[in-house]
Amino acid sequence: MAYDLEEQEQIASLKAWWDKYGNATTWVLIAGLAAYSGWTGWNYYQRSQASQASALYEELQNAVQAKDNAKVLRAAGDMESKFGSTAYAPMGALVAAKSAFEANDLKSAKAQLQWAAEHGSDEFKAVAKIRLAGVLLDEKAYDEALKTLAGDVPPAFAGAVADRKGDILAAQNKLAEARSAYQAALDATDKKNPGRQLIQLKLEAIGGSVPADKGAA
Numbered sequence: 001m002a003y004d005l006e007e008q009e010q011i012a013s014l015k016a017w018w019d020k021y022g023n024a025t026t027w028v029l030i031a032g033l034a035a036y037s038g039w040t041g042w043n044y045y046q047r048s049q050a051s052q053a054s055a056l057y058e059e060l061q062n063a064v065q066a067k068d069n070a071k072v073l074r075a076a077g078d079m080e081s082k083f084g085s086t087a088y089a090p091m092g093a094l095v096a097a098k099s100a101f102e103a104n105d106l107k108s109a110k111a112q113l114q115w116a117a118e119h120g121s122d123e124f125k126a127v128a129k130i131r132l133a134g135v136l137l138d139e140k141a142y143d144e145a146l147k148t149l150a151g152d153v154p155p156a157f158a159g160a161v162a163d164r165k166g167d168i169l170a171a172q173n174k175l176a177e178a179r180s181a182y183q184a185a186l187d188a189t190d191k192k193n194p195g196r197q198l199i200q201l202k203l204e205a206i207g208g209s210v211p212a213d214k215g216a217a
Contacts, residue, residue, distance in 0.1 A: 050083075050086055050088070052082075052083060053079055053082075053083035053086040053088035053089065054088060056075055056078055056079050056082075056083065056088070056092075057075075057079065057088045057091065057092050059075050060072055060075035060076060060079070060092050060095060060096065061095070063075060063099075064095060064099050067103075069099050069100055069102075069103040069105060069108075072095070072096050072099040072100075073096055073099075073100065073108055073112075075092065075096075076092045076093055076095070076096035076112060079092045079093075080092075080093065080115055080119070084119055087121070087124075089119065089120075090115075090116040090119060090120030090121070090124035090125075090128070091124065093112045093113070093115045093116040093119075093120070093128070094112070094113070094116055094124065094127060094128060094131070096108075096112045097109045097110075097112035097113045097116070097128075097131065100112060101135065106135060106139070109135060110132060110135055110136075113128045113129075113131050113132035113135065114128075114132060116128035117129050117132060117148070122153070122154050123154055123156075123157070125153075126153040126154055126157035126160075126161070127157070129148050129149055129151075129153070129161070130149070130157070130160050130161060130164050132145075132148050133145040133146075133148045133149050133164050133168065134164065134167075136148060137164075137167060137168050137171060140171070142168050142171060142172050145164075145168045146165065146168055146169075149161050149164060149165055149168075155188075158184075158188040159184075159185045159186075159187075159188035159189035159193075159195075159199075160185075162181050162182070162184040162185035162188060163181070163182065163185035163189075163195075163199055163202075165181040165185075166178045166179075166181035166182040166185060166199075166202065166203075167202070169181055170202070170206055175206045175207060178206055179203060179206060179207065179208040182199055182202055182203040182206075182208060183203065183208065185199050186199050186200065186203070
């Protein structure tokens with residue numbers, strides 16, 4: 001009997017607690033389950049997206065090997081529209097831009113580089129900007145090329161950006177500014193980088209000089 005009475009008291013206490021907190025507890029539980037379900041669902045979605053993008057990137061690479069620029073551009077376009085959030089999309093855009101450039105399709109090359117510059121991670125953006133500025137330099141669109149290089153880039157790309165600026169300014173015959181750009185490129189480029197020699201040659205070709213302590217090691 002005492003056991004029954006104790007049990008009834010526990011049930012009564014539980015009922016009182018549930019009347020006071022049960023609804024809120026249910027919603028917290030539901031929210032927790034929904035969050036977990038959403039998290040696992042998102043991870044599955046991300047893995048699925050990456051897997052499909054990887055397959056499409058392989059298709060793009062095969063098209064590059066076959067020198068089928070039209071197929072390369074189609075694959076790149078599919079990646080950008082369907083899997084733009086994956087790293088494969090900007091990577092594919094850079095590959096497609098090179099393919100288009102080699103096929104003398106400069107319009108497509110610029111479009112792919114512009115996409116990568118707008119949608120890629122900081123590293124992809126930097127590479128795309130440098131290459132796009134090079135295409136615009138070839139087209140003598142100097143102001144547009146310099147505008148493309150504006151903004152911050154990861155430190156690892158600072159030297160390449162400054163070097164490209166030097167090329168554009170030298171083409172405009174703005175030699176003092178070009179020398180400053182090439183010097184900035186040297187300052188930002190590791191002494192063991194073989195590209196330093198070319199930067200030095202360009203600097204010296206427009207009347208600049210490289211101090212002994214800033215030359216190649």
